[in-house]
Amino acid sequence: MAADKDSLDARVPPTCPAAISQILTHAWHHDLAGLKPLLNVPGRASVQEPTTGETPLHAAIRACGPAAAGSNSDPAAVKAATAVVEELFFSGAIWNDVDSNNETPGDVAARLGQTDLYTMCVEAGVRAELLFGLLEGYEALSSEDEDEDMAEEEAEEAGGENGTAEVEIEDPDEAPELVDTEIVDENPDRAFAPPQPANGGDVNSEDYLRSNLVYSDGKLVDADKNGVMMAWETSIMRASVDALLPGLEAGRKILNIGFGMGIVDKMFHETKPARHHIIEAHPEVLTYINGPDCEFGKDWEAAGSEKGAYQVHEGRWQDVIPQLLEAGETYDAIYFDTFGEDYAQLRMFFTEYVPGLLEESGKFSFFNGLGADRQICYDVYTKVVEMHLSDAGMDVEWREMDVDMQGLGAEGEGEWEGVKRRYWTLDKYRLPVCAFMG
Ligand SMILES: C[S@@+](CC[C@H](N)C(=O)[O-])C[C@H]1O[C@@H](n2cnc3c(N)ncnc32)[C@H](O)[C@@H]1O
Known part of the structure; x- marks a missing residue:
């Protein structure tokens, strides 16, 4: 009953x-x-x-x-x-x-x-999100607003709420816009006002890159207290490095996008890579990198075997990557973990750039926080990203690992104290390990 x-x-x-x-x-x-x-x-x-x-x-x-x-x-x-x-x-x-x-x-x-x-x-x-992705990429001759309206209508017809295309790839923005989406309209059939999260709110890349950051106590937060990076993700970073560099072999060429707290970069550095490139866009993260508390400043750059072997590339990856491609740089391992960007950016990265950047036998991974504040969204995005990776000529192997949700604490408590929103609520993380097909 x-x-x-x-x-x-x-x-x-x-x-x-x-x-x-x-x-x-x-x-x-x-x-x-x-x-x-x-x-x-x-x-x-x-x-x-x-x-x-x-x-x-x-x-x-x-x-x-x-x-x-x-x-x-x-x-x-x-x-x-x-x-x-x-x-x-x-x-x-x-x-x-x-x-x-x-x-x-x-x-x-x-x-x-x-x-x-x-x-x-x-x-x-999955159907709704795939359709939305298709429609978003379709350049119709009508105005932008009309395109958006059409995409929303079509996606809804396919069984999707318009806001779901706003899935972000890290932290507060990762989940589809479920509770944040204002769907109250004049249609009496849709007059229900969904519950609003106490600490809701969007982060967009432009605002984030302009906001002030605070490094403290195992976390990096922005001016609105959105968690940009948190120490609890260390085990995920560890597993990602282990997956990208089996046997932690020395002498590999590595690209990491998004420095954050430098957790993953420290692990990459320990493998003694031949080349290690980091791309970071936030001015305050760059100041931190060049400050006394960080080991990835000028001395680290100078320790590379040749000029440019170890390097922090300053700027948005969208601007830096074309220069790396032009310079003919390729990598054995690529990790992608930015903040405040939507899924379309991640998709563009692996579709348009990974094929030119990754060595034939190389591996690519990313922080998989897509839809991570709701199990069904995580499951939907696992399938969506798998299909888009396949379109880009890549196979993905998902390695599932436990996340100690109890240890992390409830909203606003434990690890989440001082963080606006619990961006992770699931007890399993699916780590993507991507490689070219065939
Ligand atoms: C979640 S943190 C990365 C954490 C990192 N994996 C670690 O182990 O500490 C995201 C980082 O991406 C940077 N970022 C955000 N957008 C970017 C962009 N478009 N290009 C380059 N870096 C970006 C942020 O400033 C932030 O430092």
Whole structure:
């Protein structure tokens, strides 16, 4: 039996407008025949109960109740729910709408142990994000605003909320814009105001690169207290270096993008590389690098076997990389870990630049924080990035490692004290190890 908070009465209260209540009730009862005609009007597959945020997807999944251990509970109910969920996605239901419990339909499926339904939500998320990526890269002849509107509409039709294209690649920005996205509009079918995170807020690259930074106590934060880099990521950096340089062989050529606290660079340096290049854009990180507390200043540069062997390239990687390519630099290992940039930048990096920078037998990795504050987003982005890497001619091997979430503490506590938002909430990190196909 579903718990009270998951009951139809709790999710679709008597105050719910009749047209919305009707759709939600049909979805809840997995009444496909009754539901189908109601979905003929565009947008009806993504109606939301105004106070609970229940969507037809939430209702269809929630109504299955918790799966019995090791099974999907009542197979007939799950089969019926599957057909309804399929129809909803087909009719434009949005995969990542959050309800008043800050749960997407996929989160509900995961909590109830409904693995097949969870997989359907992940697959819908992947389709939506892939489509959004395609549309974003498509240069139509209309104005930018029109393009954006069109991309958003098309992505929504594919089952995606517009904000999800804003996935960022490090820290506060990594997750798709689920709770931050203001979806309240004049459409009464979508009048639900999703819960806002107490410490929400976007970071964009331009603002970040202009902001003041503070190095302290195992963390680097910006002026808004966004965690740029934190010492708890050391084990991830360790595993990344071990994966990129099997056997930690000396004499390799290494490129690291994003210095941060220099954790990964210290590990790279310990392998005694032949070439070690670092790209860093933030003026205050560069000041730190050249200051007394950092070992990667001018003395380190001078210790290379020849001029330019060890070097910090100052500037945005977007500006520096073309110069490295022009100079014919290639690397055995490339690591990418920036801050405040969206997924499109990472994708551009591995699609347009890695093929020219990486030795044929070399390895590439990046900090995989895509969607890391919500399991379903992490799962969606694992698949999206895998497909985009494949488009770029690369295979990826995911190495899963534990993250000690208990040790990290709750929001604002333990390691997160003094950090605006817990940008990592998952107990497994998927470390990508990428190499050219074939
Ligand atoms: C998360 S930190 C890197 C942490 C690093 N892996 C470590 O082990 O300490 C991200 C770094 O990328 C830098 N960064 C952000 N955008 C950049 C860009 N476009 N080009 C180069 N560096 C950038 C930031 O200033 C910051 O120092």
